[in-house]
Amino acid sequence: MSRVASARLVPYRLRLRAAHGDARGGFALREGVLLHLTDTVGRVGLGDCAPLPPFTPPLDVCCRALAAEAERLPGTDPIAGFYELMAAPDTSLPAPARAAVEMALGWLAAQELGIPLGRLLAPDSQVRPVRLAVNALVDAADVAEALAQAGRFAAxxxxxxxVKVGLGADRDAAVLRELRDRLGPRALVRVDANGAWSPAEFATIAPLLRAADIDLIEQPLAPGVPSAEWARLRAETGLRIAADESLANGARGLELIRATACDAVVLKPSLLGLAASAWLARAAREAGLEVIVSGAFESGAGLAAALEFAAVFGSAGTAHGFATALAVLDDPVAGVPLPAAGGVELPAAGALPALAPAANAREALA
Known part of the structure; x- marks a missing residue:
């Protein structure tokens, strides 16, 4: 039985091909840190700590917590350590730091057992999909560029x-009206407001969303809005809604799920952690909700874990949010499949992330 032999942190900075925009603002860079574990037989497990304030604590807080945790990891049995974390989603560690530990131990444990990480996450999973459907991401603030983005993805x-909304009423209306005309009736269009609307604003924009035949509205209301208000607006508007940012508070997320105040959940394992995401996914499935899994402009280590998570917890046939990976440049992690033509292929043995040669070279010079 192997043990963790060493633990080190590898900071990274990712550029985006174009600035990402949403109702909370925008960014063109993502910073994080990889947890690089090596076991006593030489296997490597990578975890990704990729905070995204205000959804998570800031990077410096997460890094300090992860550094302290990394010092305690040598000597740990990866299998026992992983299962212990998965059994207790509540922790004093910030969620992105905990996610990094869960991922790194999980990859080591999966290698030792000779199974994909997804099977480790959900031992009762029966069939591993060979491909996951992926949605396009339209996040440009400019109307013309948003339409051009959609056109490139359609091609x-x-x-x-x-489509990111909450970027201005005129912009949102122009994009949604024109997009439906250009894509035609067969395209499935979802919007993500990132909590931009008050209950009154959501009710006001609902006719436009119905006219554009929007399939799903992600996080229309701020995370603090009570579940009863979500349920009321869901019933009154007749629109399908999904919770995302509200899930960062596990108790509030569970309340939304159990109250059937939403139709779907959007889980970001890099931001919530694997254990917390699994807990919410199981509750959502029991309530009959759609489970969508999404990336968060993280490194390939976080993306690989999210792909494995989606393989076992994602709803069959749903399109997941992994187009974020297409926006990332300078990724220090290799060996992870990327989306293409509306989907992403899953290796049968699992997508094992590894430090890219350039990243290894930079570490050697550090």
Whole structure:
């Protein structure tokens, strides 16, 4: 039985091909830190700590917590350590730091057992999909560029489109009206408001969303809005809604799920952690909700874990939010499949992330 032999942190900075925009603002860079574990037989497990304030604590807080945790990891049995973390989602560690530990131990444990990480996450999973559907991401603030984004994705074979809204009433209306005309009736269009609307604003914009035949509205209301208000607006508007940022508070997320105040959950394992995401996914499935899994402009280590999570917890046939990976440049992690033509292929043995040669070289010079 192997043990963790060493633990080190590898900071990274990712550039985006174009600035990401949403109702909370925008960014063109993502910073994080990889947890690099080596076991006593030489296997490597990578975890990704990729905070995204205000959804999570800031990077410096997460890094300090992760550094302290990394010092305690040598000597740990990866299998026992992973299962212990998965059994207790509540922790004093910030969620992105905990996610990094869960991922790194999980990859080591999966290698030792000779199974994909997904099977480790959900031992009762029966069939591993060979491909996951992926939605296009339309996040440009400019109307013309947003429409051009959608056009490029459509030309590449994408049929499900997620459009960032809450970027101005005129912009949102122009994009949604024109997008439906350009994509035609067969395209599935979802929107993500990132909590931009008050209950009154959501009710006001609902006719436009119905006219544009929007399939799903992600996080229309702020995370603090009570579940009863979500349920009321869901019933009054007749629109399908999904919870995302509200899930960062596990108790509040569970309340939304159990109250059937939403139709779907959007889980970001890099931001919530694997254990917390699994807990919410199981509750959502029991309530009959759609489970969508999404990336968060993280490194390939976080993306690989999210892909494995989606393979076992994602709803069959749904399109997941992994187009974020297409926006990332300078990724220090290699060996992870990327979306293409509206989907992403899953290796049968699991997608094992590894430090890219350039990243290893930079570490050697550090």
């Amino acid at each position: 590449e074979g994408y049929t499900v489109f997620k």
